[in-house]
Amino acid sequence: MTAVDDGWAGMGWDWTDHNEIRRRLDEGADPESCNGGRPLHRAALFGSPAVVAELADRVADVDALENGVTALWEAVLGRKPENARALAAAGADPWRPSIGGWSPGRLSLAGGTPDLFPVPAGVCLTAAERAAAQEADRLVTALGEFHYEGTGLACVAGIDAVEAVRRLEAVPVEDEVLDQLLEAPYEYDMDESLRFIGVTSVPGGCVVTQPWGYAPQMxxxxxxxxxxxxxxxxxxxxxxxxxxxxxxxxxxxxxxxxPGGGPYEDDTSEEVLNSYLYQHRAVAYACAFVGLRPTDARAVVGPPDVWIELPDRDYWSG
Structure with missing residues (x-):
């Protein structure tokens, strides 16, 4: 079967060049379709306000859906306020209900641009939603930026490090053993290195962590x-x-x-809000899910309160 030429070949993820987009459209590029998706949705996330306005002027319905959401939803979720304003100026509806019952406009009230759209009378966040947004801002700021690729962790509600160690029937690690491991963890046999994890008490519970492996979430x-x-x-x-x-x-x-992705079409209202508040913040999302309130990133990046060695058992069958 021959692929249909929609005029967008080679576009990639950069939709910021207004002159290029306009040229393609004038030469017959389809404003409604790009490789099976909608150009306006791509521009909402990866374009400039001028490109968004150009495409919005050429589509039949500025609130057309892709994967159940409008381009305006994508702009709000993707933290692209100028693109969102361009869509609203073109007639997109900020208050149209979407995933989890949220509208793009109401979702924006929980983020960093609550004045993105004029708010109709009676539209607001609940007290619980405001509290969740405030805690997300505090938590993301407290954790800050750090490298965590390759890290495994478990956020546990309501118990401290001492209780976590007891439940795992683990024992503290001798300093000389730990020092050798930390110096080059990937040079050890995985079955051996996975036995060593750190545990740290934080407000609301504790964090079990392993900077080099997945053991905490077995x-x-x-x-x-x-x-x-x-x-x-x-x-x-x-x-x-x-x-x-x-x-x-x-x-x-x-x-x-x-964690840190989404939201998805069947998510609840709470799941949508948390996905928005902790987008691309997987560690913060994990902490928030169970109600942990760390004041810094030490529980994740170390040093932990205690290093322990897990007993030898099958952790994959329970």
Missing amino acids: PGVLARLSVDTVCYGLYANPKSGNQGSTARHGSLEGWDLH
């Missing part, structure tokens, strides 16, 4: 830590990105999750 670790409480496990896989899992009351509850 099912058997999460099951033991989550007895009578809840855990969120994260592994920042260098090959495939952030992988999340949840455990509650001793059982694995969710897996193959994508």
Whole structure:
């Protein structure tokens, strides 16, 4: 089957060149389709306000959907306020309900540009939503920027480091053993290095971490830590990105999750809000999921309160 030429070949992810976009459109590029997607949605995320305005003027419906959302939703979610304003000026509806019952306009009230659109009377965040937005701002600022690729961690609600060690039946690691491991963790056999993890108490619970591996989110670790409480496990896989899992009351509850990504079409209202507040902030998302309130990044980047060695057992079958 011959591919249909929609006029957008070679565009890639850069949609900021207004002259180039206008030239393509004038020469017959399809304003409604680009490789099966919608050009306006791509411009909302990856374009300039001038390009957004140009495309918005050429489409039949500025609020047309792609994957269940409008271009304006994409601009708000992607923190592109000028593109969002250009879409609203072209007639896009900021108050049209979308995923989880949120509209683009109401979602923007929880971010850094609450004055993005004129707000109709009676439209506001709930007290709980305002509190969640304020805590997200505090938490993201407190954690700051740090490298965590390759790190595994488990955020555990309601227990401290001492209790986490007890539940895991682990023992403290001798300094000389730990010093050798930390100097070159990837030179050790994985089965050996995965046994060593750090644990740190933080307000609201504790964080179990391993800067070089996924041990904290192994099912058997999460099951033991989550007895009578809840855990969120994260592994920042260098090959495939952030992988999340949840455990509650001793059982694995969710897996193959994508903290810091989304939201997705079937998400609840709370899930949509958290995805927006913690977009591309996987560690902060994991902390917020269980209600941890760290004041800095030490629980993740170290040094932890205590280094421990896990007992030899099968952590994949529980």
